[in-house]
Amino acid sequence: MAVKDYKKSIFEQFARTGKAFSNAHRIELLEILAQGERTVEQLSQAAGLTVANTSQHLQLLRNAGLVTARKVGQYVHYNLSDDLVVDLLVALRKLSERHLAEVERLVNTYLTVKDDLEPIHIHELMERAGDGVVTVLDVRPEAEYDAGHIKGALGIPMDQLEERIDELKPEQEVVAYCRGPYCMLAYDAVVKLREKGFEARRLEEGFPEWRKAGMPVELKQE
Amino acid sequence: MAVKDYKKSIFEQFARTGKAFSNAHRIELLEILAQGERTVEQLSQAAGLTVANTSQHLQLLRNAGLVTARKVGQYVHYNLSDDLVVDLLVALRKLSERHLAEVERLVNTYLTVKDDLEPIHIHELMERAGDGVVTVLDVRPEAEYDAGHIKGALGIPMDQLEERIDELKPEQEVVAYCRGPYCMLAYDAVVKLREKGFEARRLEEGFPEWRKAGMPVELKQE
DNA sequence: TCAATAATCACATAATCTATTGAATGAGTC
DNA sequence: GACTCATTCAATAGATTATGTGATTATTGA
Numbered sequence: 359m360a361v362k363d364y365k366k367s368i369f370e371q372f373a374r375t376g377k378a379f380s381n382a383h384r385i386e387l388l389e390i391l392a393q394g395e396r397t398v399e400q401l402s403q404a405a406g407l408t409v410a411n412t413s414q415h416l417q418l419l420r421n422a423g424l425v426t427a428r429k430v431g432q433y434v435h436y437n438l439s440d441d442l443v444v445d446l447l448v449a450l451r452k453l454s455e456r457h458l459a460e461v462e463r464l465v466n467t468y469l470t471v472k473d474d475l476e477p478i479h480i481h482e483l484m485e486r487a488g489d490g491v492v493t494v495l496d497v498r499p500e501a502e503y504d505a506g507h508i509k510g511a512l513g514i515p516m517d518q519l520e521e522r523i524d525e526l527k528p529e530q531e532v533v534a535y536c537r538g539p540y541c542m543l544a545y546d547a548v549v550k551l552r553e554k555g556f557e558a559r560r561l562e563e564g565f566p567e568w569r570k571a572g573m574p575v576e577l578k579q580e
Numbered sequence: 581m582a583v584k585d586y587k588k589s590i591f592e593q594f595a596r597t598g599k600a601f602s603n604a605h606r607i608e609l610l611e612i613l614a615q616g617e618r619t620v621e622q623l624s625q626a627a628g629l630t631v632a633n634t635s636q637h638l639q640l641l642r643n644a645g646l647v648t649a650r651k652v653g654q655y656v657h658y659n660l661s662d663d664l665v666v667d668l669l670v671a672l673r674k675l676s677e678r679h680l681a682e683v684e685r686l687v688n689t690y691l692t693v694k695d696d697l698e699p700i701h702i703h704e705l706m707e708r709a710g711d712g713v714v715t716v717l718d719v720r721p722e723a724e725y726d727a728g729h730i731k732g733a734l735g736i737p738m739d740q741l742e743e744r745i746d747e748l749k750p751e752q753e754v755v756a757y758c759r760g761p762y763c764m765l766a767y768d769a770v771v772k773l774r775e776k777g778f779e780a781r782r783l784e785e786g787f788p789e790w791r792k793a794g795m796p797v798e799l800k801q802e
Numbered sequence: 803t804c805a806a807t808a809a810t811c812a813c814a815t816a817a818t819c820t821a822t823t824g825a826a827t828g829a830g831t832c
Numbered sequence: 833g834a835c836t837c838a839t840t841c842a843a844t845a846g847a848t849t850a851t852g853t854g855a856t857t858a859t860t861g862a
Contacts, residue, residue: 372676373603373604373606376598376672379595379601380601383591384595397838398840399838411821431829434839436842445675452664453668487826603850630851631809636811636851638809653861654808655809656810698829
C-alpha cells in the first residue's frame with residue numbers, strides 16, 4: 359500500500375468517528391448516555407425522537423465504536439463504550455463555546471445573568487460536602503438518579519421540586535446539579551429554590567464530569 | 581425561548597463544529613494547518629485537492645470558527661484559530677485509534693513492526709537534546725520546517741535525506757520527527773538512516789504536540 | 803491600463819444523510 | 833401457540849453535502 363493511500367485511509371477512519379458528532383440528535387444521545395446506561399425507548403423519549411430513528415442513530419454510533427449495546431430480555435441497553443467519548447464531547451463543547459458566538463449568545467440570553475447564579479466547582483463541593491453543611495441536590499429525572507449520582511446526594515427531579523421542597527433543610531445551603539454545563543435543570547432549580555427562600559447554588563459541572571473526576575458515586579439505595 | 585428549543589439550538593451548534601470533522605479531507609487540512617500557516621494553494625497541493633475544492637472546505641472550517649484567514653497581497657494565509665482545535669484533533673485520533681480496529685490494522689500493516697522502531701517521547705527527547713548527544717532531525721518539507729520547528733533541530737526534508745546525509749554526525753544518535761503519530765515521514769527516515777548505519781529513532785509525537793506542550797520552538801534562522 | 807495570478811463564487815451533478823413508514827425479528831407472557 | 837412489546841430492518845422521499853467546471857474578484861507588476 360502506498361503512503362498516500364495509507365494516509366487517506368487513516369483520515370477516513372478519523373472522519374468516520376467525526377461523522378458521529380456531526381448531527382445534533384446524535385450528540386444529544388451521547389450526552390444522555392454520558393449519564394449512564396439507557397434503553398432505546400428511554401433515549402428516544404429523552405431526545406424527542408421516534409424509536410426507529412433513535413435506533414438508527416444508535417446503529418451508526420455503534421459502528422463508529424462509540425457506544426455498546428447489550429440485550430437484557432427484550433430490552434437493549436446502550437452505553438458509552440469508553441471515557442474517551444466523554445473527553446471528545448467535552449473537547450467539542452469547549453471548542454464550540456469558544457468559537458461559535460452563537461453558543462455564547464444562547465447561554466447568556468437564556469440563563470438570565472449567568473454569573474448571578476454563582477456556580478460552585480467540583481473540588482469546592484467535594485470539600486464542603488464532607489462537612490455535611492450543604493445539601494447536594496440531584497434534579498435530573500429519577501431514572502438518571504437511579505443509574506448513578508453523587509454520593510450522598512438527594513434526588514428530586516426538577517418537575518417534583520415544588521411539591522417535595524419540604525424534604526430540604528431550610529437552614530442548609532443547597533447545591534443543585536444535573537447533566538453538565540449545558541443542562542438547564544440545575545439553573546431552573548436554583549431559581550426555584552431562591553424563590554422559596556433557600557440559599558442555593560449550582561454545580562458548574564454535571565454528574566458525568568463528577569464521575570469522570572473519580573469522585574465518589576453511588577447507585578440507587580433501597 | 582423554551583428550554584427545549586434552547587437545548588436543541590445548543591446541540592445544533594455543537595453539531596456544526598462536529599460537522600467540520602466529518603470529512604477526511606477537512607481533517608487532513610486541519611492536520612496540515614496544525615504544522616503552521618499555509619496558503620490555499622499549499623494546502624490544496626498537500627492534500628491533493630483542487631484549489632476550488634480546498635477553498636470551499638476552508639470556508640466551511642472558517643464558518644465553524646476553526647481556522648482564521650488573513651490576506652497578504654494576493655495570498656490568503658490560513659491558520660488554526662486556536663490550540664483547542666489541536667486538542668480536538670488529538671481527542672479524535674485517540675478515540676478512533678482505540679475504537680476502530682481498522683485504524684490499528686492499517687498502522688500495524690503499513691508500519692512494518694511498529695515497536696521495532698522504538699519511538700522516543702517528548703520529555704525523554706527534551707532531557708537528552710539538552711546534552712547535545714543527539715541530533716534532532718526534522719524531515720518535513722522545507723516550508724513546514726521554516727514555519728516552525730523544534731529548537732536546534734536540523735531540517736532535511738525526507739526527499740533530500742539521501743543526498744544530504746553527510747550533514748549528520750555519524751557518531752550521534754538521530755531522532756527524527758515529522759507531523760505527528762500518523763505521519764509517515766519519520767518512519768521512512770528512520771528506516772533510511774539505519775540502512776546507512778546510523779543509530780536512529782523516531783519521536784512518537786510530532787511537531788504540533790511538541791509546540792502544544794510548550795517546548796522550545798524556533799523559526800527559520802537566517 | 804492590461805495581463806497574470808490567487809482565491810472565491812456560482813452552478814450542476816452525483817453521492818450521502820435523515821426521518822418516516824410499515825414490516826420483520828425475537829424475547830417474554832398468557 | 834397466539835399475543836404483546838422492544839427493537840431492528842427495509843424502502844422511500846426529501847434535504848444536505850462534495851466535487852468539478854467555469855466565471856468572477858482582488859491584487860500585483862509590467
